Amino acid sequence: MRFDILTILPELLEGPFNVSMMKRAQERGLLEIHIHNIRDYSTDKHKNVDDYQYGGGAGMVMSIEPIATLIEKLKSERNYDEIIYMTPDGELLEQRHSNSWSLKENIMILCGHYKGVDERIREHYITKEISIGSYVLTGGELAAAVVVDSIGRLIPGVMNDETSALTDSFQDDLLSPPVYTRPPEFNGWKVPDVLLSGDFGKIEQWREQQAIDRTKSRRPDLYKKFTGEE
Ligand code: 6GU
Numbered sequence: 001m002r003f004d005i006l007t008i009l010p011e012l013l014e015g016p017f018n019v020s021m022m023k024r025a026q027e028r029g030l031l032e033i034h035i036h037n038i039r040d041y042s043t044d045k046h047k048n049v050d051d052y053q054y055g056g057g058a059g060m061v062m063s064i065e066p067i068a069t070l071i072e073k074l075k076s077e078r079n080y081d082e083i084i085y086m087t088p089d090g091e092l093l094e095q096r097h098s099n100s101w102s103l104k105e106n107i108m109i110l111c112g113h114y115k116g117v118d119e120r121i122r123e124h125y126i127t128k129e130i131s132i133g134s135y136v137l138t139g140g141e142l143a144a145a146v147v148v149d150s151i152g153r154l155i156p157g158v159m160n161d162e163t164s165a166l167t168d169s170f171q172d173d174l175l176s177p178p179v180y181t182r183p184p185e186f187n188g189w190k191v192p193d194v195l196l197s198g199d200f201g202k203i204e205q206w207r208e209q210q211a212i213d214r215t216k217s218r219r220p221d222l223y224k225k226f227t228g229e230e
Pocket of ligand 1: 130137
């Protein structure tokens with residue numbers, strides 16, 4: 001699977017993909033991440049990538065030309081399954097988005113900045129607009145890293161334990177139950193007896209109940225989905 005990320009701050013994206021699972025996925029040839037600097041496509045003599053907005057108002061707008069040139073170039077090289085624009089006014093990212101995108105071949109991600117991109121980019125190129133939560137970041141780069149990470153780990157062969165992606169929080173609209181490892185007692189704090197009982201039927205039942213209780217108290221919105229109320 002291939003990602004092309006379009007940004008004015010490529011440095012911000014160097015870190016997240018060069019460690020741990022995303023690094024291994026690239027080394028194994030399961031994942032390709034190409035980062036493109038929008039500024040390289042500016043024909044302006046100062047290499048500007050933004051401009052004042054028509055109609056006035058505070059804040060700069062990302063210009064159409066360098067972005068359109070870069071998108072056209074990439075589109076002429078391969079077909080994209082999705083062209084995602086990272087923006088705080090996009091649809092909230094959910095596990096279902098990542099699940100479906102993990103089955104795709106080529107995904108392009110445009111990182112927004114300032115007041116956003118010229119609306120004509122959104123109208124003519126973007127196929128999906130995504131936000132990662134109800135708060136504002138300085139730009140879409142960290143959000144793009146979140147999207148790539150959440151998709152990348154679902155690609156077959158990327159995770160060591162392939163079944164573990166299926167037991168993640170959110171995969172069945174429930175949060176995960178608590179987990180413990182050795183020692184069985186620390187500072188007098190004990191691991192629940194049931195987990196040491198060896199009775200796997202009981203353990204499974206306990207985990208399911210914990211997951212339900214946690215979801216109900218921490219994420220009533222998810223709990224409603226789980227019970228089918230929504
Ligand atoms: Cl995708 N971009 C920015 N700038 N802020 C955000 C976001 C994206 N998602 C949540 N906040």
